[in-house]
Amino acid sequence: MNNIIKLALIAHDFPPYNVGGSQRPYLMAKALAEEGIEVFVFTLKEEYYNKTRLNFEYNFNQYSNIHIIRTDIDKKSIFNNSSHYFSLVDDIASRWKKHLIIKIKENSKSVPFDLLLFTCPPFSLAKHAVSVSKETEIPFALDLRDAWSQWIMTPYASYLHYKILIITEKKVIEKAAFVSSTSQQQIKDFKEVHKTNFNNKFIYAPNGFIDFVDQSKEDDSLKVKIIYTGSFYFNPYSQALQTKKWYQKKWYQILQYLPRLEDWSYRSPLYFFKTLELLISKYPKLASNIEVVFAGQKPDWFERMVADHNLQKHVNHLGFINKKEVQLLLKDANYLLITSSKIPNGKEYSVAGKTFEYIAYQKPILAFVNEGEQKEVLKKTQIAHIFNPDEIVENVVRLKSIMENEINLDINHETCNQFKIPNNFSQLIAKLKNL
Secondary structure (H helix, E strand, O other), X not given: OOOOOEEEEEXXXXXXXXXXXXXXXXXXXXXXXXXXXXXXXXXXOHHHOOHHHEOOOOOOOOOOOEEEEEEOOOOOOOXXXXXXXXXXXXXXXXXXXXXXXXXXXXXXXXXXXXXXEEEEOOOHHHHHHHHHHHHHOOOEEEEEOOOHHHOOOOOEOOHHHXXXXXXXXXXXXXXXXXXXXXXXXXXXXXXXXXXXXXXXXEEEOOOOEOOOOOOOOOOOOOOEEEEEEOOXXXXXXXXXXXXXXXXXXXXXXXXXXXXXXXXXXXXXXXXXXXXXXXXXXXXXHHHOOEXXXXXXXXXXXXXXXXXXXXXXXXXXXXXOOOHHHHHHHHHXXXXXXXXXXXXXXXXXXXXXXXXXXXXXXXXXXXXXXXXXXXXXXXXXXXXXXXEOOOOHHHHHHHHHHHHOOOOOOOOOHHHHHOOEOOHHHHHHHHHHHOO
């Protein structure tokens, strides 16, 4: 009797497409395959991705049990381009679903799948998972990289929009075989919002890394390099909408609803810049060798923020670079920078994917983070100097001490190792093997 689990992993973002959402399904496929699970990745044909982002090199040749099935997706139409007011989720799944179902049915004839695992975002995949499961007659599970209804980048169009999404979210979770989440706090939030533990169907499956990286530097310059890679998820206009009074908004924004405030300015380098500006003014000789390098999609507000803090001589943004270039950048870093959003009177729920890439390099992290999951992970690994973003004066004193090597880290390698694949997916692997 053949007991090998056959999994259909549904991932909109997948290599060679190089975005944050590609890393998790890529690592997941590798980890599950190494545990003897046969993985069929359903994703888009490369022609549907931004050509400038097709530089995530990968090689599954050593895995006979990983299969990549690429599909078409319908182009956007005027009906897909409905405004935020009329939309609860993105339009990706509605344009992809028919092509996805055809390919799943086609492949399941020769290889009956035990489960469909939808990794989200895009959250439209979660919404349409029920109908795809029903039409293909295959049970489904969800892998939630973010908090769906509680991922507050901007207010909902109205309270009704929020309530409808909450109802949809609850129904989908209830129908799923299980739900894996990247964050313990995210799981707590889901249970609290819906006032149920969903029969304990949530499992913890954090992001991770493949292996530890040689720490030797190739750049012998005297510069102290602080590196940040990836995105910020901060939009000043959207952020302002969270705190504006109804009479300060445009007429079509008057009914907007905010279930909780989430301040994404803290995810930007704003509070690090405040600290660095004061450090430079107080200790110009110490700060003269500091070079801060950012890599990733460069937002339009970035240069203004740099100029506002007089950091033009110290800060450089390289824009989007490929994976190999990122690796070289991290290898030559003295320190790695990380930030987190802030939920006033609450705990933030997300751990940036770059966190685990940073852990792999075993370089000290300068963590300007608020209460929540990001801070807890870094505290457990003991790989970070943790700063309260709001305590600028205290942060200057601490950063000065770090730069002068007065504060050293005793990294908890055992905890770091828990995020190395397949260790990070241990609960997911156990769940799949017990299907």
